[in-house]
Amino acid sequence: xxxxxxxxxxxxxxxxxxxxxxxxxxxxxxxxxxxxxxxxxxxxxxxxxxxxxxxxxxxxxxxxxxxxxxxxxxxxxxxxxxxxxxxxxxxxxxxxxxxxxx
Numbered sequence: 807x808x809x810x811x812x813x814x815x816x817x818x819x820x821x822x823x824x825x826x827x828x829x830x831x832x833x834x835x836x837x838x839x840x841x842x843x844x845x846x847x848x849x850x851x852x853x854x855x856x857x858x859x860x861x862x863x864x865x866x867x868x869x870x871x872x873x874x875x876x877x878x879x880x881x882x883x884x885x886x887x888x889x890x891x892x893x894x895x896x897x898x899x900x901x902x903x904x905x906x907x908x
Contacts (some may be wrong), residue, residue, distance in 0.1 A: 808837065813850050813887035817899030820885050825902040827857040828885060832908055835887070843888070844895055850887040855908060 807813065815825055835852035843849065893901050 808835075808848075808850060812890040812903070814890045814893050814901055814903045815885050815887045815905065816893055816896070816901045818896045819849075819888065820883075823856060823883055823885065825900045828902065829855045829857055829906045829908040831855060831882070844892050847888055847892055851884055852887070853882055854885045854905070855882055 815828065817825060831853045833853050835850040838849055838851060840847050840849050890903065
């Protein structure tokens, strides 16, 4: 969140990352205005680690969240988040609203 706005990450901004495995590294995100993105949007960028997607979600919509000791972190990446109200206005792809914090 930034002020009253909720942000999300979309596949169209984070092409080479499986959004299910993102873990924010705890650093403060940077704020940037993108004048050519959907008529002008403020985006957030943050460093994140990637982990293999959790196999425990098969056929379930919800489950209890807990820290996982077995996470194998692959690499650090920079992710971009757009305001939630603006998602799904580009090509189809995955979207995540809630990300784990490392």
